[in-house]
Amino acid sequence: MYYVRKRLEISAAHQLELSYPSKCTNLHGHNWIITVECRARELNADGMVVDFTKIKELVMDRLDHAVINDVIDCNPTAENIARWIVDTVPNCWRCEVQESEGNVAIYEKD
Numbered sequence: 001m002y003y004v005r006k007r008l009e010i011s012a013a014h015q016l017e018l019s020y021p022s023k024c025t026n027l028h029g030h031n032w033i034i035t036v037e038c039r040a041r042e043l044n045a046d047g048m049v050v051d052f053t054k055i056k057e058l059v060m061d062r063l064d065h066a067v068i069n070d071v072i073d074c075n076p077t078a079e080n081i082a083r084w085i086v087d088t089v090p091n092c093w094r095c096e097v098q099e100s101e102g103n104v105a106i107y108e109k110d
């Protein structure tokens, strides 16, 4: 199995819909550190699992300096952002979304 890992830093805003009172329901920003992991049993014709530049285009170009609520079609928690990235990037099986030093969410395909 071949693996690639791409680390991105994204400045963006979001606003959570929550069932309880929280400061996070206000529009606010983070500098998210996102780690995208892809894997493949065989390399493509270019000798890659997936081009690092393609990962950047699919994630960074769509989320950086965006209001994430406008981009992803669900409540933009760190967990849902990680899931969206796994569903968006070819051959992605795992994604870590670090919202702050102490807060990290991970989505991994079964």
Ligand SMILES: Nc1nc2c(c(=O)[nH]1)N=C([C@H](O)[C@H](O)COP(=O)(O)OP(=O)(O)OP(=O)(O)O)CN2
Pocket (backbone or CB within 6 Å): 016, 024, 028, 076, 077, 078, 079, 099, 100, 102, 103, 105
């Ligand atoms: N499981 C999750 N919990 C929370 C999420 C999330 O995406 N998944 N998101 C938030 C908000 O985005 C909020 O902005 C986080 O605020 P922050 O102040 O960073 O978090 P804490 O209240 O834990 O404060 P620390 O100072 O970092 O401890 C909230 N929860």
Ligand SMILES: [Zn+2]
Pocket (backbone or CB within 6 Å): 014, 024, 028, 029, 030, 099
């Ligand atoms: Zn937040």
